[in-house]
Structure formats: C-alpha cells, structure tokens
Amino acid sequence: MNTFTTLFLVAALAFAAGIAQARDLGPDEALKLRDAGTILSFEKLNAAAIAKHPGATVEETELEQEYGSYVYQAELRDAQGVQWDVELDATNGQILKDHQDN
Template structure:
C-alpha cells in the first residue's frame, strides 16, 4: 500500500511540475527585462514576427519564461485572414515556432 501511495504522489508531482515550467510575465517585469537588455525590444521582436508573414497584423503578444528561457509569443493574422502563432527567443530574436493556428 505504501508503494502505491508513493507512486501516486510521484505521478502527481510529475504532472504538476510540467505546469509550473511556463510563467507569464507581467508588463512591469517585461519592461524591466527589456530595459536591462535581457530581452530584445518588443518593437524588434514584433518586426521579426512580421517579417515571417509580410502584410500581417499583430493581434496579441505575450512574454513567458519557460525552462529558464524568455519566449515571446505572437499571434498574427495575414492578409488572407489566416491566423499564425509564432514563438521567438526573446533574447536572440530567433523564431522557434511558426505554425498556422487551427
């Protein structure tokens, strides 16, 4: 019985650990990171996202900390009305993910 209880506790801990790995950063913290040079300017990150889909408009942005890295998430809508989700490394500006929203 102790083994089953320990196994269930370990499984619960493993499930919650994945949830805690991503943390949304508030506006004040995001601006502090930008001002310190830890992350690139939001204008530069937005330009990198728009360069992937010229003619698009930005609908939402978010800065998160995931596994110790800063990730800038951008939701775009292109001229044909297709929605795109991009993730950029907020430190380097490199595009990490670029996929059509479904």
C-alpha cells in the first residue's frame, strides 16, 4: 500500500469515528429518556435556555448524544431579533455553550 492510500484510509477512519461520536435522537427516544428521568423535560430545558436570554422565543430544538452525554440544543430569537444557539446538558440543564448565531 502506498503512502497516499494509507493516509486516505487513516483520514477516512478518523472522520467516521468522529461522526459516530455524536448522533441525533428522535422524538420517541427522547421521550423515553425523559420518562425514565435520564434527561429533564423539554419545558425545563427550554426555560433554562430562555433564562439566559429573557424574552427570547425558542425556534428550534434538537437532542443529541455526544460522547456518552445528552446535549439539548436550542435555537432562540431574542426581542431584538438576534438569533442565539444555546447548548445545555440535558440531564441537569447546565448551559454548556451560548453564542450568537451569525
């Protein structure tokens, strides 16, 4: 095997491993996790995100499993029309990331 082929295979495997580390969870799986008490209710998670930006509205949400943790992503729009991306630990509502969407 030549060096180029080896490098290509290593890169492809690293890319595939990165993809496998995060996956979107569907509504049925998310509801099961909530009902089992593994994650907080969506209402509590949305309230925690809005508390960071009072008066904002939730436009879109997503639940992912990343590296064994559950991450709730909320896309908010504040009263001035600014869009924010807020990521929370879905098990306790702790803010992990909060940044303005460009």
